[in-house]
Every structure is written in structure tokens, then in C-alpha cells.
Amino acid sequence: MEVKININPDSWIGSEIAKYLIELQTDKKDKKQIVGSYSGTFNKQLVSGKVTGNIAPYLPRKISNYTPISPREHPRLIFRQNQLPELREKAKTPTGKAILAQLENSLQQKIYYEAFVPKGGYHAAGHCFLSLLNDDPQAAETGWQIVEKSLNNPGPRLLEHAPIVAGVALAYDLCYKAWDEQRVQKITDWLAQQTKILIAGTRGKGWNPTAWSNWNGRARGAGGLAALTILSKPEQFFSQPTDVRRLLKISERNIQRYLDTAVGDRSFGAQGVST
DSSP: OEEEEEEOOSTTSOOEEEEEEEEEEEOSSOTTEEEEEEEEEETTEEEEEEEEEEOOOOOOOOOTTOOOOOTTOOOOSSSOGGGHHHHHHHTTSHHHHHHHHHHHHHHTSOOOSSSSSOOHHHHHHHHHHHHHHHTOHHHHHHHHHHHHHHHTSOOSSHHHHHHHHHHHHHHHHHHTTTSOHHHHHHHHHHHHHHHHHHHHOOOSTTOOOSTTOHHHHHHHHHHHHHHHHHTTOOGGGOSSOOOHHHHHHHHHHHHHHHIIIIITTTTOOSSSSOO
């Protein structure tokens, strides 16, 4: 295989293109291993070496009492549709009433569409949650109006844009059945395009591509959340071919690296704001 990698080790250092030719084959003695070699150029220098690896079958663990998500099943991110009756009952308890009172109080606060952490999408998600919980169409309409304003106020950098995408993804998941098909299709395509941007990185100044960067945590976390909520949607919902499952997998790998390198086993991020 021929591989080209855009390597940007630091936000203030120009990127380099690494090109490698990798040749692999099954080990003749052990069919569970692969062996081979690589050669190419990096930083204008010739590089080469050996490649080894293990061949392991893909055996996902079965989860007891798990029902796969259907293409149009929503909500799916925080809780699933079959859990809604139980949530409605919990909302009637003293604890549930206190939580909802705090939510409603938060939704009365000013919405900052342009900030270090834009809050429009999260406000919309709050209204959409109330719409779902109380079967309230007006709350869903309020959520939609806030979503539209959020779409019209994109973040200047990925650091600010990621919370917008995450919030809109949550609102979409909760208001999916309350919004009409035209709105759903519009947000599906928007989330797909924003996921591609967040996965690719480099938008605006200051992008830090290192695995432990809070930029990586924010961007790839929001991209993964968006990908989860538009997974298995009809092809006609997208303005261009989009492999959502692939985007989801890339985001998953980045978040795993972020957790391994930035958080580690002490649960404290190396850089301030995380996912």
C-alpha cells in the first residue's frame, strides 16, 4: 500500500508530507502474523524499516439485552426511546422536579452564540429535552429557532465551533420526531459536513493536532457525537457521499488517543478544556 500522511507536530511549525510504500505478507511460519517492510521519505529524508503485526479476528463482544439502533430511532445519544416512560416518571419525583427547575432556570439565561464555549446548541438541546419529556411542540419550535441562529454563527476556530456542533447534535437527537422532514434533512447534512471539518482539523489559527491537545478532544469528540446521531440515515439526506461510519471510527481512534495521552490514569487533562 502507498500511504501519504500530513504531519503537523506543532501549531506553529509548518506541516510535512510523509510518503511511505508499505509491503506486507503473511508470515510463512505463523499465519497469525504479518511481516514486511516500509520505505519512503519524511522531512526530505529517506526512511526505511521492518514491519510486523498480528492478525486478529474481529470478534465484538455481545452485550446482554442490547437492541441495535434502527436508522431512524431517536433519541439515541443520552437515552433511548424505550426509556422515555421511565424518565417521565422520574421527572415527577422531588429529585426530578429539582433537576427540571434548574434546567428551566438555565434556559432563561442569556444565550452566547459567540464565545469561548458558544451555548446556543446546548440551549436548543435543553428545550428539545423538555419538548420530548412533556410532549410540547412549542418547546421543539423554540429549539429549532435557536439551532438556526447557531448555524448562522459558526465558531471562528475549531475550538469554538466544536461546542456548536455538539449542542446541535444533541438538539437534533431529542427533537428528531418533533421537527418536520425538511428540517431533519437540513440538519443531517449540516452535521455530516461539520463532522468532516472537525475530523480533518486545521480550520483557523491555533489548531493543535497533537493527541493530548484539548483541541483534539473538543473537535473529535463533537465530530464523533454528530456522527453517532446521523448514523444510518438515508443517502438522500446528504448533499454529497458521506461514509458516516468511517468518520465515527476516526473520531473514536482520536478520542482513545486523547484519553490515553492527555488524561491517562489520573483523570486530569493535560490541557484545560477537554471533550
